[in-house]
Amino acid sequence: MNSGREIGPAPRGQPRSLTGNLAxxxxxxxxxxxSGPVPGPDVPRFLNRELSRLDFDERVxxxxxxxxxxxxxxxxxxxxxxxxxxxxFQVRVAGLKEQVLAAVAVASPDGMTPLEQLRAIRxxxxxxxxxxxxxxxxxxxxxLATAGITFVRGEDVTKKELxxxxxxxxxxxxxxxxxxxxxxxxxxxxxSHLSLxxxxxxxxxxxxxxxxxxxxxxxxxxxxxxxxxGERYIPMEDVIALHLQSLFPGMEIVDHHPFRxxxxxxxxxxxxxxxxxxxxxxxxxxxxRRHARxxxxxxxxxxxxxxxxxxxxxxxxxxxxxxxVDGPLDLSAVHALAQLDRPDLKEEPWTPTTQPRLQGLGAxxxxxxxxxxxxxxxxxxxxxxxxxxxxxxxxxxxxxxNVLAIKQTLYRxxxxxxxIVRALIRAAEAGKQVVAxxxxxxxxxxxxxxxxxxxLEEANVHVVYGLVGLKTHAKVTSVVRREGRHIQHYVxxxxxxxxxxxxxxxxxxxxxxxxxxxxxxxxxxxxxxxGYSRQNRYRKLLVAPTNLRPDLAHLIEREGKAGGRIxxxxxxxxxPDLIDALYxxxxxxxxxxxxxxxxxxxRPGVPGLSEKIRVRSIVGRFLEHSRIFxxxxxxxxxxxxxxxxxxxxxxxxxxxxxxxxxxx
Numbered sequence: 001m002n003s004g005r006e007i008g009p010a011p012r013g014q015p016r017s018l019t020g021n022l023a024x025x026x027x028x029x030x031x032x033x034x035s036g037p038v039p040g041p042d043v044p045r046f047l048n049r050e051l052s053r054l055d056f057d058e059r060v061x062x063x064x065x066x067x068x069x070x071x072x073x074x075x076x077x078x079x080x081x082x083x084x085x086x087x088x089f090q091v092r093v094a095g096l097k098e099q100v101l102a103a104v105a106v107a108s109p110d111g112m113t114p115l116e117q118l119r120a121i122r123x124x125x126x127x128x129x130x131x132x133x134x135x136x137x138x139x140x141x142x143x144l145a146t147a148g149i150t151f152v153r154g155e156d157v158t159k160k161e162l163x164x165x166x167x168x169x170x171x172x173x174x175x176x177x178x179x180x181x182x183x184x185x186x187x188x189x190x191x192s193h194l195s196l197x198x199x200x201x202x203x204x205x206x207x208x209x210x211x212x213x214x215x216x217x218x219x220x221x222x223x224x225x226x227x228x229x230g231e232r233y234i235p236m237e238d239v240i241a242l243h244l245q246s247l248f249p250g251m252e253i254v255d256h257h258p259f260r261x262x263x264x265x266x267x268x269x270x271x272x273x274x275x276x277x278x279x280x281x282x283x284x285x286x287x288x289r290r291h292a293r294x295x296x297x298x299x300x301x302x303x304x305x306x307x308x309x310x311x312x313x314x315x316x317x318x319x320x321x322x323x324x325v326d327g328p329l330d331l332s333a334v335h336a337l338a339q340l341d342r343p344d345l346k347e348e349p350w351t352p353t354t355q356p357r358l359q360g361l362g363a364x365x366x367x368x369x370x371x372x373x374x375x376x377x378x379x380x381x382x383x384x385x386x387x388x389x390x391x392x393x394x395x396x397x398x399x400x401x402n403v404l405a406i407k408q409t410l411y412r413x414x415x416x417x418x419x420i421v422r423a424l425i426r427a428a429e430a431g432k433q434v435v436a437x438x439x440x441x442x443x444x445x446x447x448x449x450x451x452x453x454x455x456l457e458e459a460n461v462h463v464v465y466g467l468v469g470l471k472t473h474a475k476v477t478s479v480v481r482r483e484g485r486h487i488q489h490y491v492x493x494x495x496x497x498x499x500x501x502x503x504x505x506x507x508x509x510x511x512x513x514x515x516x517x518x519x520x521x522x523x524x525x526x527x528x529x530x531g532y533s534r535q536n537r538y539r540k541l542l543v544a545p546t547n548l549r550p551d552l553a554h555l556i557e558r559e560g561k562a563g564g565r566i567x568x569x570x571x572x573x574x575x576p577d578l579i580d581a582l583y584x585x586x587x588x589x590x591x592x593x594x595x596x597x598x599x600x601x602x603r604p605g606v607p608g609l610s611e612k613i614r615v616r617s618i619v620g621r622f623l624e625h626s627r628i629f630x631x632x633x634x635x636x637x638x639x640x641x642x643x644x645x646x647x648x649x650x651x652x653x654x655x656x657x658x659x660x661x662x663x664x
Contacts, residue, residue: 045583045609046601048110049574050092050117054124056598057084059619061128064135071143072338072345073621078140079335081132085125086194086332089296090265093121097295098264109576109601122320133327136334147345149231149337154238161227162242165234168225169243176220177240179247182212188314189214193263193292196223196330198237199307200244202251210254212310215240215247217258223333233337235328257303259311260329262296297322298329347621352385352504358392368396369481372490372514376663379510381496382622386503390510391419393492397479398427404487405433405480407526409472412497413452420498421452425459435462437529439472464530467655470545472529474657475643478522489519493541493659495626495641506625509641511659515540518659529655544644544656552646552658553581555631555638560585565637567630569595572645573602579646586612597624599647629658 063069063077099114107113112120141151157165179200180189191197196217203210217223217237224233237258244253294315299308301324312322343349357371371377379389397403406427413420428434438453457463466472475494480487496508513519517539525543528535536546556578559566566585573579573594579602586592592613594602604615618624629640642658644650 044109044111045603046110046576046579047603048108048112048117048120049572049599049601050096050121051124052574052599052601053088053092054121054128056617056619057081057088058128059617060084061132061135063619064132065139070346071140071147072340072342073347075140075144075334076338078132078136079332079338081128082330082332085128086262086330089262090193093118094264094293094295096121097293118320125323129323129325132331133325136331137327140334144337147342149340149342150233151337152227152232152234152238154234154242157227157234157242158229161229161232161234164228165225165239165242169239169246173218173221173236173239174243174246176218177215177247180214180216182214182310191261191294191315192216193261193265194330195219196237196258196260198240198244198256199259199303199311200248200256201254201304201307202248203254205250205252212307213248215244222336223330224336231340235333237329255304255307257300257307258329259303260298261294261315262298263292263294265292295321298325300324300329301326350382350621352382352387354388355379355384358388361388361392367400368393368512369400369488369490369514372512373488376511376513376515376661378661379512380626381503381506381508381510383507386500386510387419389512390492390494390498390503391423391500393479393490393512394420394423394477394498397481397490398423398430398432400481402482403427403432403479404482405435405478407435407437407478407522408498409437409439409474409476409529410498411439411473411475412502413499418452418498419500421456424456424461428456428459428461433462434460435464435526435530437464437466437472437526440465462530466529470653470655471649472655473643473650474525474543474655476522476525476657478519478526480523488514489516489523490514491518491522493518493522493642493657495628495643505623507622509626509628511641511661515662525657540660542640542642542658544650544654545652548644548656548658549578549651552578552629555629556581556585556590559590559631560588563589564631565591565593565633567593567595567628568646569624569626569628570645571597571625571627572599572647574599575646575648575651576601578651582613583610586610595624627658 060077060081064074064081066074069077096114096118100118105113105115108117144151152161180186182188191214196219198215198217200213200215201210202213217240221236223236225236225239226233241256244256245251294317297311297315297317299311299322308322311317312319355377357377358368361368361371377389379386381389394406394408397406406424408420408424424434424436436453436456438456440450440453453463475492475496475498477492477498479490481490482488490513492510492512494508494510496503496506496510518541521538521541524533524535524538525541527533538547542548542551556566558564566582573596582592582594582602587609590612594600594604594613594615595618596615597617597619600615600617602610602613602615604610604613627642627644631638639661640658641661642656644654644656644658650656
């Protein structure tokens, strides 16, 4: 990839335009473009999706290296890189390992077998880890110290700080620690997913025996412990290591090393045909807590061969599953440093602005429904406020006595305290018909979704869990309102979750509309999701897994025959059939611009295949999350937005919604 130009921040108070987004221009971002090296005749038509995902992680890491960014923003990107890598291993690597164990040797569209992919992944990840630790140790830590923020290791604490740590350890840490020995009477303990641990070797001076013990770093306590003298922070594992004698009185501490385990964390294989999906998910969560396969072991280079052999044997790992990290394990913990109150080391805070057509609400304009009856409304978050658009829409609906029903899909939200969840509960308590379709298999949020689904049920909200065999990823709300003698439908269709927390961090787009056709479409969609229906065509909506794939293929083909233009912005582009359609369309004369944040299997710039296709990735202050599709040129272009990426899972195994944007 070649680095693109840096785009400076927009003037304060001016949100980015949607058209600017489609052009590949974003506020405060690094824009990178695929250089499109010419492959030889034997090079496959597709890039490997897993290695492409690591390309994205490398772009995140590049942001941590960018000295033009404020220091704590660089720290934030370093933490994001670690979290991304955790997700990659617990889902993507875990899936490949399952295929290898099942003796699957079928090549992916790029020609690589699962085993070949795992080998290539290891090579890439080793390089990325070395780069990350080098950035942290050689650049970030010294720069933090210059700014008055010191990252302290155990050997660096002063006598005064050590005295303070003794008190902190005794009062706050020691009570929640549980040292677990390994001997004939004590089997090797279960090591939980993403847990940080200390492997401790102790020696009994009377029996002259050495034993292994494991001490889990408690996740319920902050990973970074503040010291009294200025802005100085020490990792929790170092504090525990300084006090191991307190955990093993009468023993000699021979050695200790940190280690961290990653397990298979994907629930997509849960049987969706189960009679009670909620119970099935809960059972699987409990099972995976105890039995999910370990897919990665992280250690420091100094770990002895004996301890490493013990860990790999007990965790049933191969040497290729072990990653040496020359620095603190799990640097996602430094996100706490990025949260420090040091405005001099951060970007200027962004304050979302109210979408112009909503700025008169409560004064010149009586309610939001009046605004929508005058025309559709488009909002781009976080530039346009989520609170004064989407949240306000649902809050108005919950409070309005003329609203009869509210129906909403919920994939991820901020839990029972969410203003959206509270509004749904308030609406149900007021006697409105309220339906919430809760996706229990939203990765990483399964337990939270179960909890607030129960809270909704207790408030008399009708909670359903979608269609058998399909994950519901669509972001849709329907509001039914009595207006005189008529019933009026209002809808929201978005690209992002109904989550006020991430709405401040993710770039997404929302469409609010009183269009009768959209209202009828969304009503029929909810009937499909909550009842029995074989609906496969809609007036305006493109819905997966029924008409989204063929309609997108048709639009792509149409632009090729017309010599038109295609602009697509998604998180991931890996579907072979649609990639082939884009290749064909570009060869027939269409100009194709793709803005793909993460995984991209399309190989651009290949003569005779994709020389008219440009691919960009935008990584910046806000996570680019919107999915936008444009077909045509100028004012004649057809614009769509929605929840779907261009992946087989989205197009064939999920309920997704894409909506045309006509008069916003």
